Amino acid sequence: MNGWRWWLVLVLGGVLVVGWWWQGQKTAVSTEENSLIPLLSEETTDGFALALTPNAMTFPRDLGPHPDYQTEWWYYTGNLETADGPPFGFQFTIFRRAIRPPDQFTQTGSDWRTNQIYLAHFAVSDVANGRFYATERLSRGAIGLAGAQAEPYRVWLEDWEVAEIAPGQVRLYASTDEVTLELTLTQTMPPILHGEGGLSPKGVEPGNASYYYSIIRQKTEGVVTINGRSHTVSGLSWKDHEYSTSALSAEAIGWDWFSLQLDDGTALMLFQIRRADGTVEPASAGSFVQADGTVLPLHLGDWELEVLDTWRSPTSGAEYPAKWHIRIPALELELTGAPLMPNQELTVSTVYWEGAVAFRGERNGRAITARGYIELTGYAQSMRGRL
């Protein structure tokens, strides 16, 4: 139930337009949020489907798109290593946004006509060299330029795609002038349903929720090519798929999302929505996934999260948390960790930090390590005061 990601998509939905298009090329950095506030508030969710009932998802049907919901994303992150060590991180996300509710949109003669816009973010962290490569692409969900389908499962934006090549196995491909990623992800566990049977609340109002599932601990193999040099890699990937229609609570300013895959076969997902007054949104939640796939839902108060260090981005000037201590007493779980490299900030149409992390700690008194991804949004906002 990535509440903050959802927020991200709302921002992206606006920014993809305001930033990318109307501002032409000079979109560079963030801070469109000023102009986004009225934009988002005037936006209506009327006419879109709402996430209301638990246990509504079935597979493989719900691997595909849900155009009646306003926003949707397929989110892949993973930690990879070459045989002799140097680690890589990757993020590959395809966002879908309906810019008109289905009841206010009519398909006309041209196949280009659509109310579905797709946006993709692709980032690779080359930890050994301390380089971070991030790119954004945008396209309409028409004439085969971008789209998603359940059977066979495929999500694509132009030639960037995640496509089923065998049952439980997908190929992930994305490429820019500098970086090419070609991976095979093999499913090892059934989909994990977050929240209440996949219904993940974002606030107290009914319908202010998303459908949210993950396919975690996917065995990953492939090749990362950076500036012409290819590296054969393997590791673990995490997929989130979430769709919803909801308004953003006015107090929210950003969120912190954690996905950690522990070396004992378990996994942890947590998100905290930060509010302007410094408090955390009560609907913030998480899931602990046992090695057998059993999900233990976590609620605010079940965990303690402490930021031990921060890092200031030289690009955006934003100050991000850079070292954490997580404690979940009920699970006897205690972890401390930090990013594999500090600068994993995406300065695309919206500015956020999303990067590979490593944690170390104890569970049930046994030493444990974890790899994963953390997403930090809403920090570049602090620029607003300075501009």
Added chain:
Amino acid sequence: MIASVHQAPLWRTAWRRLRRRPFQYLLLILGVALGVAMTVSIDLASGSASRAFQLSTDAITGKATHHVIGGPTGLDEAIYTRLRAEAGIHPAAPIVEGYVVVSELGGQPIRLVGVDPLAEPPFRDYFGAVGNELSLLVKFLTEPNTVIVSAETAERYGVVLGDALTLRVNGQLVTARVVGLLQPADGVTRTALRQVMFADVATAQELLGMVGRLSRIDLILPDETAVSHVRALLPADALLEPASSQSNAVQQMTAAFRLNLAALSLLALVVGMFLIYNTVTFSVVQRRPLFGILRCLGVTGEQLFRLILAETAVLSLIGSLLGVALGILLGRGMVRLVTQTINDFYFVVTVQDVSIPLFSVVRGVVVGVAAGVVAAILPAWEAMRTPPQGTLYRSTLEGKSRRLLPWLTLVWLVLSLAGGLLLWWPQAGLTVAFTGLFAILIGFAFLTPPVTAVAMRLVTPLGGRLFGVLGRMAPRDIIRSISRTSVAIAALMVAVSVIIGVSIMIGSFRQTVTQWLSQTLQADVYLSPPGVATSQIGDVLPEDVVQTAVSHPAVIQAVTARHVAVQLPELGRTVELVAVDGDVSAGQRAYAWIDGQRETLWARFAAGEGIFVSETLLIKEGLPVPPPPLTLLTPEGARQFPVLAVFYDYSSDRGTILMDRESYISVWGDTAVSTIGLFVRPETAVDELVADLQQQFQAREDVLIQSNQEIRQEALAIFDRTFAITAALRLLAVIVAFIGILSALMSLQLERAREFGVLRATGMTLRQLWQLTLMETGLMGALAGVLAMPAGFVLAWVLIYVINVRSFGWTLQMRLEPGYFGQALAVSLLAALLAGVYPMLRLGRIVIATALRQE
């Protein structure tokens, strides 16, 4: 000898003279000014039109380095998906474009450009200034018939956000809503986008009837590797071209047209040069006594030479500046004419402003001053050679002039031969041909003095018999001042020959076109979509209209035609292809060449054995007769089509291909119909069918029904529109010549004040003096008129058989009408006689004693 003489006193003498005889100098200035005004106005008008097109093309091209273009109906949009989604070619942007007429925006053609806003940023950044409203983009993408126009255009026509616009597109009226206003930051873009309207690709496809098709795909390709990579991905009928090739093609398309205009405007300057020569010579001759004295005082010949040249240069500069100003004023009127022709023949362009590039202005001034100085060299040379205290009489000069006459005849011969050679040179370009034309024309001018001398000598006895002493005096006077009389005659002759030549050319052209129209258009009724401009091809008739018309009971035969543009890959250009299912000329069409028997020609054509090509294509591309098979780009790739015949076509100078409809459909799979020609049953009146069809298609804007007569009238109207600018140029040349002859003759007569004083003193009556004056000017006018006839004929011949063929590939039948020659004679006589009126009036006021005392 005095070592050095300061120039200042010399300048003072020049200034004093200028104040005493301002009128002469005024005429010099006017001569230069009119000549320069002509060249500048033409330059501005044709320049503005091509710049306007260039600007909007560049603006639309944006940062694209290459375009993918397709066949007659554009590109399959799947190619875009293939490039972008399968091959990952990035960045790439789709474009769907066409022309629409928007009544709310001044009723002028506007370029409707369909873009994918999400693919735009790497190419064009205009949308940065539309506004920060998400709702705007949402409307633009999701709602049909939404457009964005430039804020400037909107303001100009009082259109505001949310207004509905009525678009006439493809013959249909469609309502579109303005959802955004573009406010480009810089002036150039603002100008470029005035005649552009943006829509989403989906909207543009729907509005322009291009669902599933794209006009082109824009690409930014960094190197040749990328170019060949993309090329390998394209289907056979798609071409990958550098972005510059489109505007280059446009430049080439109109090059001949613009060169013709420029040459005609130069003609006016040549006439102006005669005028300058005349004035300067005159001022030198009059100052000979002064120069003689100055030489005695130590002024060197060189100083006098410089004085005359400098004097002329200053006056020419003033004239040129005036000319530029006048040219700019004229250019505003001229641009409409030029734009209309370009719209009729080449491409759709709307020019709202006449841009005034510094280059045109500078060139106008330089040409004006240079013309003045060149024309003054001879008289300045003459001034330089004034002997100190020599015989201060003009007779010296005139005596010399007479000795020059045989040499002038030789110059004429040389120039004519050189001109003939230049015109004959088959591979030479248009500029060479025009140089030849000018050489011949100037040759005729050189021939004028010897001819004048001979003619006047011949006329003298006749004059004596008819008018007594006066009749003998008049021609002798002309011979006596031959250095100036002959220049005036030559100027008038050149101007009048231009009138004759251009009139014959236009007349022959019109006759040829009329005849061609009556041969080619045999069908009784024509149906066509009301296009944006004549040059715009590709519009189609609605299917129900086609059905109704073809199956109408009064129709005995219907000939449908599909007009499209196809690529000729070997020649690197496009050509208009007309796919027909019958002969609209009912066998009357005239052919320049036929392969085999004429009787079986259409049967073979209908069987798909080959195509017909227009003579213009053949001539402009320098193809031999019989023509080799022509290579066209088809969906299956380049394909050769044998040529069965070459037909005459005066509807376009870009070349046309006729293909039978079945072959066209089998190759391109396009079954649309652009126009229909209907043959009416003999028992039905044409008007009845027209009335009936009009009744059936009542209140429809998407079909134009015209009878045979109407369509011919329309074609001739376009023809006349095209030549309106030529006619305007001809008129201006006449005005320049008229002022020239006026100034020359007036100067001549005024100069003779002392002589007239003597004549009056020796008993000549005022009435006799008037007769003498009129006789002299009349003789000069008549001679100019007579000389202009052969010159005009030669000019017409060159225009018809060399210039037109090389410029446009049109062969015309020359048609001489006695009227042209009669008119020319009348014009020159009238001009000459009118020029005598003012001196005559002055003569009336002459005080004999004063006249005698003068000088």
